[in-house]
Amino acid sequence: MPSNITQKLIKNHLISGEMIPGEEIGLKIDQTLTQDATGTMVMLELEAMGLERAKTEASAQYVDHNLIQVDSKNPDDHLFLESATRRFGIYFSRPGNGVSHPVHMQRLAKPGKTLLGSDSHTCANGCMGMLAMGAGGIDVAMAIAGEPFYVKMPKVWGVKLTGELPDWVSAKDVILEMLRRHGVKGGVGKVIEYYGPGVKTLSAMDRHVIANMGAELGATGTVFPSDEEIKRFLKEQGREGDWILLEADDGATYDINEELNLSDVVPLIAKPSSPGNVVPVSEVEGTPIYQSYIGSSANPGYRDFAIAAEIVKGKHIADGISFDVNPTSRQMLTDLVRESHIASLLQSGARLHQAGCNGCIGMGQAPATGRNSLRTTPRNFPGRSGTREDSVFLCSPETAAVSALTGKITDPRNANIQYPKVDQPKNPVIDTKLLDEPLPYEEAKKVKLQKGPNIASIPKMDEMPDKMELPILLKMGDNISTDEILAGGARVLPYRSNLPEISKFTFEIIDRTYYTRAKETGEHAVVGGFNYGQGSSREHAALAPRYLGLRVALVKDFARIHWQNLVNFGVLPITFINEEDYNSLEQGDVLELEDIRKKIAQGNELTISVKGKNKEMKVKHLLSERQIDIILAGGLINWVKKRQAERTV
Amino acid sequence: MPSNITQKLIKNHLISGEMIPGEEIGLKIDQTLTQDATGTMVMLELEAMGLERAKTEASAQYVDHNLIQVDSKNPDDHLFLESATRRFGIYFSRPGNGVSHPVHMQRLAKPGKTLLGSDSHTCANGCMGMLAMGAGGIDVAMAIAGEPFYVKMPKVWGVKLTGELPDWVSAKDVILEMLRRHGVKGGVGKVIEYYGPGVKTLSAMDRHVIANMGAELGATGTVFPSDEEIKRFLKEQGREGDWILLEADDGATYDINEELNLSDVVPLIAKPSSPGNVVPVSEVEGTPIYQSYIGSSANPGYRDFAIAAEIVKGKHIADGISFDVNPTSRQMLTDLVRESHIASLLQSGARLHQAGCNGCIGMGQAPATGRNSLRTTPRNFPGRSGTREDSVFLCSPETAAVSALTGKITDPRNANIQYPKVDQPKNPVIDTKLLDEPLPYEEAKKVKLQKGPNIASIPKMDEMPDKMELPILLKMGDNISTDEILAGGARVLPYRSNLPEISKFTFEIIDRTYYTRAKETGEHAVVGGFNYGQGSSREHAALAPRYLGLRVALVKDFARIHWQNLVNFGVLPITFINEEDYNSLEQGDVLELEDIRKKIAQGNELTISVKGKNKEMKVKHLLSERQIDIILAGGLINWVKKRQAERTV
Secondary structure, X not given: OOOOHHHHXXXXXXXXXXXXXXXXXXXXXXXXXXXXXXXXXXXXXXXXXOOOOOOOOEEEEEOOOOOOOOOOHHHHHHHHHHHHHHHHOOEEEOOOOEOHHHHHHHHOOOOXXXXXXOOHHHHHHHHHOOEEEEOOHHHHHHHHOOOOEEEEOOEEXXXXXXXXXXXXXXXXXXXXXXXXXXXXXXXXXXXXXXXXOOHHHOOHHHHHHHHHHHHHHOEOEEEOOEOHHHHHHHHXXXXXXXXOOEXXXXXXXXXXXXXXXXXXXXXXXXXXXXXXXXXXXXXXXXOEOOEEEEEOOOOOOHHHHHXXXXXXXXXXXXXXXXXXXXXXXXXXXHHHHHOOHHHHHHHOOOEEOOOOOHHHHOOOOOOOOXXXXXXXXXXXXXXXXXXXXXXXXXXXHHHHHHHHHHOEOOOHHHXXXXXXXXXXXXXXXXXXXXXXXXOOHHHHOOOOOOOOOOOOOOOOOOOOOOXXXXXXXXXXXXXXXXXXXXXXXXXXXXXXXOHHHHHHHOOOOOOOOHHHHHHHHOOEEEEOOOOEOEOOOOOHHHHHHHHOOEEEEEEOOEOHHHHHHHHHOOOEEEEEOOXXXXXXXXXXXEEEEOOHHHHHHHOOEEEEEEOOOOEEEEEEXXXXXXXXXXXXXXXXXXXXXXXXXXXXX | OOOOHHHHHHHOXXXXXXXXXXXXXXXXXXXXXXXXXXXXXXXXXXXXXXXXXXXXXXXXXXXXXXXOOOOOHHHHHHHHHHHHHHHHOOEEEOOOOEOXXXXXXXXXXXXXXXXXXXXXXXXXXXXXXXXXXXXXXXXXHHHHOXXXXXXXXXXXXXXXXXXXXXXXXXXXXXXXXXXXXHOXXXXXXXXXXXXXXXXXXOOHHHXXXXXXXXXXXXXXXXXXXXXXXXXXXXXXXXXXXXXXXXXXXXXXXXOEEEEEEHHHOOOEEEOOOOOOOEEEHHHHOOOEOOEEXXXXXXXXXXXXXXXXXXXXXXXXXXXXXXXXXXXXEHHHHHHHHHOOHHHHHHHOOOEEOOOOOHHHHOOOOOOOOOOEEEEOOOOOOOOOOOOOOOEEEEOOHHHHHHHHHHOEOOOHHHOOOOOXXXXXXXXXXXXXXXXXXXXXXHHHOOOOOOOOOOOOOOOOOOOOOOOEEEEEEEEOOOOOEHHHHOOOOOOOHHHOOOHHHHHHHOOOOOOOOHHHHHHHHOOEEEEOOOOEOEOOOOOXXXXXHHHOOEEEEEEOOEOHHHHHHHHHOOOEEEEEOOOOHHXXXXXXXEEEEOOHHHHHHHOOEEEEEEOOOOEEEEEEOOOOHHHHHHHHHOOHHHHHHHHHHHHHO
């Protein structure tokens, strides 16, 4: 049967499960990518697992998020990451080298491979004919340890590209058109596969733009073919040998079919405060702006900066505008410098920042209160810029550059400028130092992890006991979010590599005494209502309470990701069979679970009694066999540690 | 009588006083400079004074300190400053244009003029044959309002330069040699005037390096002649017409005489944690480093970056080194880009940051815990880098660049590299947009100040009443620092443009109830011991308590700068005549002052009685006539407001 590219990629990496949309499949992961904001915890997890050496074909750690260094925490993290990559046999990209996604594309991406990354835009490397997916930190840690990645088999959504982009319209407008059509949930459970004659009109970096923001559609991944253009790109990077041809078979079909004629796309813009809030630029033309911002992994290419430079060349930006230029890699910046584009940008009044994620993830460059910011970044969720109640618009580099000149949102077609033609740099730089090679194992095993004062190893956690008496330390209502379980923000996030410290903030918003009581009590349970653990996917919201002794979360129902995180860190998530039982429980009641190891494995119903109250209640769990193993082991770290040990033996 | 340059500059600007070292003189100020960290308060002071328009020849506001913008506070400040400069007829330099001192030198500095700036390195522009001095914000606000600047007549310290710098030794080593000889207090009460045949071997920017770090010697100012080199520099900036010849008369003498043979200078380095802690680089050679950092107003020149670029060209920095490049102005960065130096730096592994002060003032680029940082910046006070217990060394760009390659402190003469010759750029850019011209008055007077939510006008404060009953809200011991009166740091400093908010932190370290009690009580006094108000010169430590009702500070003695700040903000500073009286006072006692306006003016002794205690005590003040006027008016803002009104009539 003829296959599409997605099916080929999955088939070649299938370890368990069947390729039926919605069914759990286990995939072999060839490459991983971690960035510094998530990577420190991944490396601590590898340490806790006792990993000897990365088992992937290539794993790379980038330092691109936390580059500001207002105190020692960021640079201490950088040094820790560097030492951990040396220890575990991982590629290391030092601060200033650039954003993970374009650097990975330049130095490591390989058609036909799978890539798992602890960054939601990991999907960008789907432009290289890879199955590239974002995941949680612990999933990536598992992949580095050689474990499969478990995901629901996606539907494959074939998008046939026809035609060719008109002047003043570029790849960003294509993905904005997809968001205009389908909104931010349109891609959930799907891999978007682009094919058709329009594909060859898009450069590898154009495809990166489109694949990157597949994340904003909620897609599991985005896949482009590996064709002559990918060959050209790899040759330009000195890696022609990494190329293979990867295309859909003749007669391949898709679960969903769509056509997009590139010739019909117009300059588009996502209005505040969702990437799905897309309209033609012309609809908001004339809106005054305070900031125009180019860069980020959503528009990382040489072309994206060069065209902006050509647009502003010999002109000056409007008064009062902050025109922020964030280069995406050292290599690309060097090319832009050598081809005079940086000089054009500077002379127009641009602020040139260090290569990295910067303002795209709220690390600097926040706009002023009540002012509009126009950005080529992928996201404009409220407050993401660092400014509360911000007003961020997303657009192409063309729209951003023209608007910087006029001081207001401007359809670039109306700017009365000749559309510049941008060539690739004449002698593009190949900066092989963007990634330091892993050390040979004999050297690597001697490396000691460099832990600054704010980096703490993950303590050993025990396996699930057979009998537990768990006082209920908190009884909560419905819709408790992970922000309430463990807040994000500047006050808490700096401790993300320091479990003993970050755990002090656990449930703080709900009950300030929880931390102290948990430290006194040890093992305990919490009780909640519906939709427990909604919101951000942060794993610390499971890890920190577990560290404080949480063994059971008993609620009416769980938000999906937090449920999974609880399992991963060894907290047993259970729900009431009779929801009325919720009312009969009080804070301070002690739950008794007997013979629990056997019972969890036997079925999904359990019986709990309330100590001294002569009361029993039925509860259930929804764990798969693999998850039962994980829970019994006390969490993924213990589970994989056992497996590593068994294999070594 | 033949005069030296300093004497000429002072004579030409003398408004009051006699030119006898140590005597107070009043000087006409031709130009002012403010940066954003101090400028917001200066602009609020101008607003509170009711200023119609700047009365200087040229005043310029730079945005160079707070460029990180992690939230809306920085950009709101930028917009406020921009609007204030438009309103008051002040030049404006937008964020990203560069550090105040080199930009001022390029666009506005004029030989023969006086310059007062709310930044301690304002003295850098002494390189242009100016009398350039750093001062507090309110002093600069006064100067903008056309008031003289009062300072003690300095001694003139003539330093005769002979010889010529050897290869691998540059201007930074000259000022480090001065610091090696004289330490950080060697220049107090003095203007350092360089003369002699060695001067002409130093470029205008080399002289900037030397003049800049006159601040580290504690000098009132540093003066260089305005000679052919200054003419060349001004011509290069398109400002030849601003040049005048300014040299010491034949036979001019100095209060202090010294000679420095440039040929004898060797590569020097200031060890942690004082710029006065200078030794030859060879003494610390081999010390491992984590960071090498070039930039800041202490090494701002094209040459400083170009020579570093030539040194690292075609090589790569050592593993694990962060090589941070902070360009100092957009114009200079453009030249460096066009002459391929930025490409050389990037290809060597450098991190290129936006033009501005950045890490020099602890705004990013902090080093890792326990690691050594090598910087071309002017200061290495403990913690200034942002990292507690940091370890910062100060050196030349040559030493920094060579050490980046080796990964350890290296005497550049031992690097086995040919000393690169750096030429000036072939077609240097003149970026006239580094400064926006002031608006014409008719337009300016229509401008409204743009105040974000964190910017609050300074409330009107009343004049000194004739009779006061002041409860003692705090009784403190000896050596109370301004940090205890009003802390600095990231928690407090963001509110420096918001008096109602920042005042909440007043005396917080000593007594958390002070703020609430002061709000309840209104007018009150505090009592202290010896050396009251030591430490940082921050004016908010006087302004915030005054805002909360502090009218009298009664102590054993005052630290000089805080004493002056109290006067400036209308708090009467008095000391015990009989120190035993300190013991008899208790928190809660009420001080009664009668007929106070007349008595302050009549002499420097006052009598205070303690209400209900049948006790009287003699106290004294040390106010000059001018200061008595200021205190009676309720502070400088009221005083100058009255004078402005009188003049307008």
